[in-house]
Structure formats: structure tokens, C-alpha cells
Amino acid sequence: MSKQTQSAFIAIVGRPNVGKSSLMNRMVGQKVAIVSDKPQTTRTRIMGVLTKEETQFVFLDTPGLHKPRTRLGDYMVKSIGEAVGSVDAAVLVVEPDARIRPEETELIAQLKASRMPAILVINKIDLVADKAALLACIAAYKDLYEFSSVVPLSAKTGDGVAELLDEMAAFAADSPHFFPDDAISDQPERVLVAELLREQILRTMRDEVPHGVAVVTESFREAETTSGAPIIHAECVIYCERDTHKGMLIGKGGARLKEISAAARLEAERLLGVKVNLKTWVKVKEDWRNRQGLLNGFGYSD
Ligand SMILES: Nc1nc2c(ncn2[C@@H]2O[C@H](COP(=O)(O)OP(=O)(O)O)[C@@H](O)[C@H]2O)c(=O)[nH]1
Ligand SMILES: [Mg+2]
Structure with missing residues (x-):
């Protein structure tokens, strides 16, 4: 029993x-x-x-x-x-x-x-x-x-x-257990990866940029490398509010975005326990914070 x-x-x-x-x-x-x-x-x-x-x-x-x-x-x-x-x-x-x-x-x-x-x-x-x-x-x-x-x-x-x-x-x-006994979160892995990326943005950027940033994982799939090891391919879009913010997020010659992405990839590999191939883009969506439709799309539902 x-x-x-x-x-x-x-x-x-x-x-x-x-x-x-x-x-x-x-x-x-x-x-x-x-x-x-x-x-x-x-x-x-x-x-x-x-x-x-x-x-x-x-x-x-x-x-x-x-x-x-x-x-x-x-x-x-x-x-x-x-x-x-x-x-x-x-x-x-x-x-x-x-x-x-x-x-x-x-x-x-x-x-x-x-x-x-x-x-x-x-x-x-x-x-x-x-x-x-x-x-x-x-x-x-x-x-x-x-x-x-x-x-x-x-x-x-x-x-x-x-x-x-x-x-x-x-x-x-x-009560019964509501999650598998090895679960660590209710959030799907794709959401956690987007959050890790947002964390790196908060860590490296000046104040006005990060609070206007949302990160969305647009694709997330598991595959195998040529040697048969598991790997996750994730593609994330960083939404910001202004062109100037986009410039700062990307940095000279893409250096800032590279740095942020590399750090987030390491954290994602630690969290998921497999290799991660993380691709990132920056897009401008003005004033997204006040637009309910966009908020819903970013996962902040009512
Ligand atoms: N020294 C010290 N710093 C901590 C401790 N716990 C959290 N912090 C720091 O406090 C800050 C806020 O932590 P966070 O967990 O984001 O706080 P939250 O806003 O309440 O979720 C971060 O810089 C943490 O590193 C602690 O036990 N000791
Ligand atoms: Mg907190």
C-alpha cells in the first residue's frame, strides 16, 4: 500500500x-x-x-x-x-x-x-x-x-x-501531489529560459532599459547533436520599448547581446542539465507595458 x-x-x-x-x-x-x-x-x-x-x-x-x-x-x-x-x-x-x-x-x-x-x-x-x-x-x-x-x-x-x-x-x-516528485517549477522550461535571459539583462543594463523589457521564447525544441548527445535549441526575442534601448541591448558590433546570451545559455544549461543552443533577437514594441493585448501575448494574463 x-x-x-x-x-x-x-x-x-x-x-x-x-x-x-x-x-x-x-x-x-x-x-x-x-x-x-x-x-x-x-x-x-x-x-x-x-x-x-x-x-x-x-x-x-x-x-x-x-x-x-x-x-x-x-x-x-x-x-x-x-x-x-x-x-x-x-x-x-x-x-x-x-x-x-x-x-x-x-x-x-x-x-x-x-x-x-x-x-x-x-x-x-x-x-x-x-x-x-x-x-x-x-x-x-x-x-x-x-x-x-x-x-x-x-x-x-x-x-x-x-x-x-x-x-x-x-x-x-x-492530498495527492500535484506535480511530479522531481518537478522544480510549474513553469515550462521555455518560460524559465526566457526568465534567465531577462535576469542577465537586469544584471548588465542600466535601469531604464531592463524594466521596459519582455522576453519571449518563440521556439524551443529538443534534438540530438551529431554525437548523439541531447541538445535544446531555443530562440528568444527580447522586446524593448525604444530604438535607443535596442541599440544598447545589442551593443557595439553585437557585443552586449552576445555577452547576455552567453551568460543566459550557461545558466540554462545548468538548469536543464543538457547543452543549449540559444539564439536571441531584439525587437522594438513601443509602450508594450500599457497595451493589454501585448501583455497577454507575453504571458501576463488577467
Ligand atoms: N547578503 C545577502 N543577500 C541576499 C540574501 N538573499 C538575497 N540577497 C540579495 O538581495 C537582492 C534581492 O534578492 P531577490 O531574491 O531578487 O529579492 P526579491 O525582490 O524579494 O525577490 C539580491 O541582490 C540578492 O542577491 C541573503 O541571504 N544574504
Ligand atoms: Mg523576486
Whole structure:
């Protein structure tokens, strides 16, 4: 007889840049979500999946809470509300700082309103020299909400992450597993590859360019090399808003695009475990962020 399986759906919430995507990647053991030092880089609600024996964790990485300025912003805020409304528990990620920001107060109000059980994660403890500061931070948050537990950790070093998984297991309920036990994400590989490319753009470009960029994988197919090794051929289009941005993305003699593509290809090979042949193009689509039809085409649906 097979053992009773369980699943736990956990939303990872917090203000931009606290390390939500880093934490999710650390837990699933692979980079499935973009990490960047520029805030608001997570656009789609990507789920990370981790199966430990009978328990399957499904993590929802949410964009940071912020005031929407464009339709894309609207979509990002909406997906937070949806994520928090439909999970077993939330993990509120904060930095080791006793000063609580308005975004955090707002998120805690949402948790309260939905009576959502929540774990408080104090991330980036690798940066904390003074333990008293950590204690002050814990005390400040404990005054605001009855967290089921408080876990200081570092998504960067992995310190404390096992403790978090133990705490989260308490929210698992009897159910079938919704994903194969070796799955790491709900997103198809073609979407993850486009995200890896967008991550490299965020890493190498000045601010105004990356936030106006969308990446779409137009073709993705598995094949074999002449020696019989598996290889994936992927073709991605980078959409930007201006001709000047296109010029910057391509760079002198195509140098910038080559650099971005080469780095994304290495990350894609690491993620997929096979050779990847990545072809990239840059196209201009003015003001795509405010055009609902295009947004849908890029995968940001309502
Ligand atoms: N030192 C340190 N930096 C971290 C840690 N976790 C995340 N970061 C950095 O914080 C920045 C934001 O991380 P990200 O995961 O994209 O944050 P998100 O916006 O909340 O998803 C990136 O530069 C990360 O490398 C950590 O535990 N320690
Ligand atoms: Mg993120």
C-alpha cells in the first residue's frame, strides 16, 4: 500500500529586494526565479516545487508589493492578492531591521484580514554582526502579528533554511501531489529560459532599459547533436520599448547581446542539465507595458 501523501501551498511575500526569489530558489535547489538587486524584477507568479518524501511543497514567489503605475504594475499587485488568498500559509520575508516599512505593515494587515497562518523569515542574517539587532527586529514584528514561528536565515548561504522547511511541514495537508516528485517549477522550461535571459539583462543594463523589457521564447525544441548527445535549441526575442534601448541591448558590433546570451545559455544549461543552443533577437514594441493585448501575448494574463 502506498503511503499517504501531503502537500503544502506556501506564498512567499515581502517587500521588493528582501530576498523572496533567492529563498525560493534555495529551497527548490535550482534557479527558477529571477534574482536581482533591482527591485520588482519578479513579474509572473512563478511556483517553485519541492518534494521531500511524502510532502510536496508548492511555493508561490510573489512580486513585491508596490503602487501600480502601469498595467504591468496592476497585474503584479493583483497576483499578490490572489497568491495570499489561496494558500495554506504565508512566509513573510523581511530584512534584519527593526524599522518596519509601510509595505510590511500593509502585508501584515492582509495576513490579519485573511487570518492566514504565517511564518516570519528574517533573511540576510549573513549580514548581521550584532545579535541584539536581530532580537530587536524579532521583537518589533512579534508585536504586530502572532506568527506561527520566527526563522532567521540566509538565502545566500543556506543557513537556517532546513529549519524553515521543518516549520512549513506543519502546514501540509493530506492530498495527492500535484506535480511530479522531481518537478522544480510549474513553469515550462521555455518560460524559465526566457526568465534567465531577462535576469542577465537586469544584471548588465542600466535601469531604464531592463524594466521596459519582455522576453519571449518563440521556439524551443529538443534534438540530438551529431554525437548523439541531447541538445535544446531555443530562440528568444527580447522586446524593448525604444530604438535607443535596442541599440544598447545589442551593443557595439553585437557585443552586449552576445555577452547576455552567453551568460543566459550557461545558466540554462545548468538548469536543464543538457547543452543549449540559444539564439536571441531584439525587437522594438513601443509602450508594450500599457497595451493589454501585448501583455497577454507575453504571458501576463488577467
Ligand atoms: N547578503 C545577502 N543577500 C541576499 C540574501 N538573499 C538575497 N540577497 C540579495 O538581495 C537582492 C534581492 O534578492 P531577490 O531574491 O531578487 O529579492 P526579491 O525582490 O524579494 O525577490 C539580491 O541582490 C540578492 O542577491 C541573503 O541571504 N544574504
Ligand atoms: Mg523576486
